[in-house]
Amino acid sequence: VPTSLGTDRGAAVELEAVVKTFGTHRALNAIDLTIKPGEFVALLGPSGCGKTTALRALSGLELVDSGRIVIDGVDVAAVPTNKRDIGMVFQSYSLFPHMTAIENVEFGLRMRRVAASERRTRAEEALDMVGLAAFAERFAHQLSGGQQQRVALARALVTRPRVLLLDEPLSALDAKVRVQLRDEIRRIQTELGITTVFVTHDQEEALAVADRVAVMRDGAIEQIGTPEELYATPLTPFVADFVGLSNRIPADLVDGKVVAHGISMRLLGEPMDDGPITAYIRPEDVALANAGIRATVVASSFLGSLRRTQVVLGDDSRVSIQHDADVRPQLGDVVFLKLKGAAVSAVRRTS
Numbered sequence: 001v002p003t004s005l006g007t008d009r010g011a012a013v014e015l016e017a018v019v020k021t022f023g024t025h026r027a028l029n030a031i032d033l034t035i036k037p038g039e040f041v042a043l044l045g046p047s048g049c050g051k052t053t054a055l056r057a058l059s060g061l062e063l064v065d066s067g068r069i070v071i072d073g074v075d076v077a078a079v080p081t082n083k084r085d086i087g088m089v090f091q092s093y094s095l096f097p098h099m100t101a102i103e104n105v106e107f108g109l110r111m112r113r114v115a116a117s118e119r120r121t122r123a124e125e126a127l128d129m130v131g132l133a134a135f136a137e138r139f140a141h142q143l144s145g146g147q148q149q150r151v152a153l154a155r156a157l158v159t160r161p162r163v164l165l166l167d168e169p170l171s172a173l174d175a176k177v178r179v180q181l182r183d184e185i186r187r188i189q190t191e192l193g194i195t196t197v198f199v200t201h202d203q204e205e206a207l208a209v210a211d212r213v214a215v216m217r218d219g220a221i222e223q224i225g226t227p228e229e230l231y232a233t234p235l236t237p238f239v240a241d242f243v244g245l246s247n248r249i250p251a252d253l254v255d256g257k258v259v260a261h262g263i264s265m266r267l268l269g270e271p272m273d274d275g276p277i278t279a280y281i282r283p284e285d286v287a288l289a290n291a292g293i294r295a296t297v298v299a300s301s302f303l304g305s306l307r308r309t310q311v312v313l314g315d316d317s318r319v320s321i322q323h324d325a326d327v328r329p330q331l332g333d334v335v336f337l338k339l340k341g342a343a344v345s346a347v348r349r350t351s
């Protein structure tokens with residue numbers, strides 16, 4: 001890491017009961033979020049859930065109605081953006097078109113009245129860090145989308161902010177470049193130790209890049225955890241559906257246990273009253289077996305290293321399973337399934 005880009009460490013960042021309304025719509029509904037110094041947190045959720053508003057509240061681009069926004073112990077809710085010690089990258093490339101790459105990167109330093117010679121050195125180091133040292137004199141229109149986002153990243157980091165805010169920075173890029181730049185953002189973030197908040201609606205991207213993922217819904221965080229925790233233990237149907245695939249299996253809650261097709265599983269999370277429920281179960285937690293739940297194959301598709309097969313159970317519910325690609329169920333085949341998981345976390349009351 002170039003020394004000129006080093007931060008002492010990332011800042012601790014906290015949202016406390018932050019409310020933001022637009023007219024009568026509560027875009028942020030008393031949201032709470034605590035981010036550790038140097039942590040990489042993704043805000044994940046469907047369109048309109050308030051991800052961008054949360055990021056803009058952190059940045060100061062949006063002033064909030066109430067609540068605290070705390071950076072390293074200081075409430076910055078009333079502090080303007082340029083005094084918050086943050087760097088930002090947006091979805092649209094937003095480079096100044098009349099400036100070269102290096103002039104774009106230098107811009108923030110110029111605003112901070114850093115001397116010209118130091119400006120140049122630091123901007124060169126920042127461009128080097130994002131792999132664009134050779135492109136310093138190019139204008140935006142002479143750079144690919146991925147290169148423009150690299151310049152935008154260098155521009156955000158050159159002022160040595162202690163928090164980096166990224167709003168869907170990869171959405172406009174094609175699939176391959178997306179993955180490359182995603183990995184590179186993570187590498188640079190780890191090297192610099194900068195606290196990072198990354199907004200995305202793409203669950204795969206969030207799981208791949210973040211230390212923790214906050215799943216947002218209706219202006220609040222529905223669940224926050226490591227990618228592994230969210231995937232293995234989604235605590236609500238919304239999270240189970242939004243992160244990865246889930247089967248919805250009709251079941252009953254009996255003495256606090258989830259019972260489906262004669263199989264009893266532990267209920268994780270909030271206890272519920274006994275009665276009919278829908279259990280959310282991952283495809284890989286259902287397996288083909290020699291005996292068990294009887295089902296009929298209705299579709300099967302090859303996914304490379306594995307195959308995904310859809311079956312219909314006796315109660316007409318549809319279940320998706322994953323298995324070795326060399327097992328090839330035919331349409332109409334009768335197969336048997338077993339549930340592998342000993343526990344279920346996400347369930348919904350069935351009326």
Ligand code: ATP
Nearest residue numbers: 022025027045046047048049050051052053054201
């Ligand atoms: P997207 O991925 O579509 O941007 P998001 O999760 O980032 O979604 P926000 O942009 O934060 O969602 O918007 C949250 C809600 O607040 C939406 O209903 C949106 O229409 C509304 N909203 C956001 N900005 C404004 C604004 N300036 N004026 C009025 N309503 C707004």
